[in-house]
Amino acid sequence: MLKHFIGLQWKSFFRSATFKTEIWFKILMALGALYFIAMFLGMGVGAYFIIEEMGIGDPLRVINRFMIYYLAFDLVFRYMLQKMPVTNIKPLLYLPISKSKVVHFSLGKTAISFFNVAHAFFFVPFSIVLIAQGYPALQVVGWHLAMMALLYCNNFINVMVNNQNVVFYVLAALFILAGASQYYQWFDITFYTQPIFDFFYDMSWTAIIPWVILAGLYYGAFAYFKKHMYLDGGLAKKHTEAKTENLEWLDRFGNLGTFLKNDIKLIKRNKRSRSAVIAGFFFIFYGLLFFTNAIEVYDGPFWKIFAGIFVTGGFLFSFGQYVPSWDSSYYPLMMSQNIKYREYLSSKWYLVIIATVISTFLATFYLYFGWEAYAAVLVGAIYNIGINSYLVLWGGAYVKTPIELTSNKKAFGDKQAFNAKTLLLTLPKLVLPIIIYAIGHFLINPIAGYIFVAVFGILGFAFKNRVFTMIEGIYKKEKYKTLQAYKQK
């Protein structure tokens, strides 16, 4: 039986459409994974010596002290990123397999997820170092096993609280409060939690306690899932109550308004697009890294332009980049309806422009860092409007991965952005303005640099019609390929 399950899993992984990506993207992903593994390994081996060097006490006790935060962060990461095991259960429901087996398998599957395995790269070397340093092996093993059990407890806690936003936010708020009060030395939660973790080391037989808890949690998760394994229960999709919105104030823009109305609804009503917009919003604060001199590398003059582009271009990069994939699920409709490509593109363009202008207003707080900082933001905005807004639309013609609007899956590290052509197009988006600025900066003075970049943006703006004709041509040429690609979910 297990053989069948594993076989299914194997096929679903290797035959998924997303798996068949460009080879060098796979390499990039592998490198990313290796990087994380190396980080964990490095920490595992190095943590002991670093803490010893700092002289803040027995390394194991220090680790134990902060273990509560480690576990809390782990839980937060899991909540945000770890996928739930309920997917793909449906086709198994009516087959002659007992429900218990299906649930056991689904839960067991989560045990080997990256989120659990990654920790081993820290704890195993750390424990080995401890033993090598003369800590009693039996006690270290007890502690180690206890930690493993606790991390697996997190795994099943996450499985159970998933989709219960309230529980999550309450927990998150509690931990933020704890962290803040520790920082301001009002109240030190670690003072109370450290002894618990020390206990697992001092009396290693107590390591059995987390394992008992783990067994309890596993059983809880098992019972929960088994009970809810019905199409109208745990497997049901959640429906939100829909409200018809007219947004009549947009009617005055004619056909453009029709599309804008749709785009606003698109953003409001879909998880994926909402996340993109929220991510875009946070770009506004990206400039703080540059203008507060928080990071020394970013001190150079060109970085200010770089910051300006990002501060005002958050929406442009997070949403604009994926035009027209936002409409992928109904692209055939758009293509057979009475729509002119130019109007469709214009509406997306206006959306990007409006968002850029709003970001520019929101970013006025950069005036606090001097007029030069805000000048960089303004210049960045002009460049975004005049040049980058076209470039994202242009790049979009080559982005051919459908977006699933209702899920946040793949929202992180989406391979769409790593299409060779779109990657090439990021050069003029980011590098060109820096070069233009540098020319002005070195030939005349910093202000000339700003003016040069702004002039480029304004020139781009002036050629709007010509550029649009060109982009329209590209979209038309790519139409059939795009339609074909969007069909493959």
Add this chain to the structure above:
Amino acid sequence: MITVHNLTKTYGDKTVLNIDHLEIPKGQSFGLVGNNGAGKTTLFSLLLDLIQPSSGHIINNEVQVDQSEAWKPFTSAFIDESFLIGYLTPEEYFYFIGELRGRNKADVDALLANFDDFFHGEILNQKKYLRDLSKGNQKKVGIVASFIGNPEVVILDEPFANLDPTTQIRLKGIIKDLAAKEGVTVLVSSHDLIHVTEVCQRIVVLNKGEIVKDLLTSAETMKELEAFFAG
């Protein structure tokens, strides 16, 4: 109204559609039947310029479909759920299509009023997005939306599939009326021989991409079709 010239579509070395000549006059209700893979959806996709012909072309009311977009204002279609916008309510979707076809809210409301029966109280004012409607109800929305804006050509792929018996009967009436009273050219495909023979004035049978029968519907049509498909 619609003329097909030497149309072929091949994928690799596999020909999925090969039609020398086909003429559909204005106001005809035209039925397309055939087994899976016969090329029905391929033909409809070519009519809507969603795929490119490998050779030949289609003329829709003097417009060559793969060259100009001028066919769009008078042609409408419902092929599958990719013609629906999942995050809109049915009302919003109708108004959106209406606006694209130059119809204001009042026009659309007036049209929708005719379909109260057809909707059976399960479409309008349900506080649901299209993506949360059942497959059958989604289909109703798509079909009715394709009637917005007085199109001269309406293309419906498998309109009867997934619909309940009452709705099927109502839809048959609607399609017949469109062709007979308003002179609309209606193209319908179906696996259900009874439905097409009832609705369509003319039935074309596709098999492996080629036209094997072209019948004007009469009392014998049903027998002839059954004989063909029984093999």
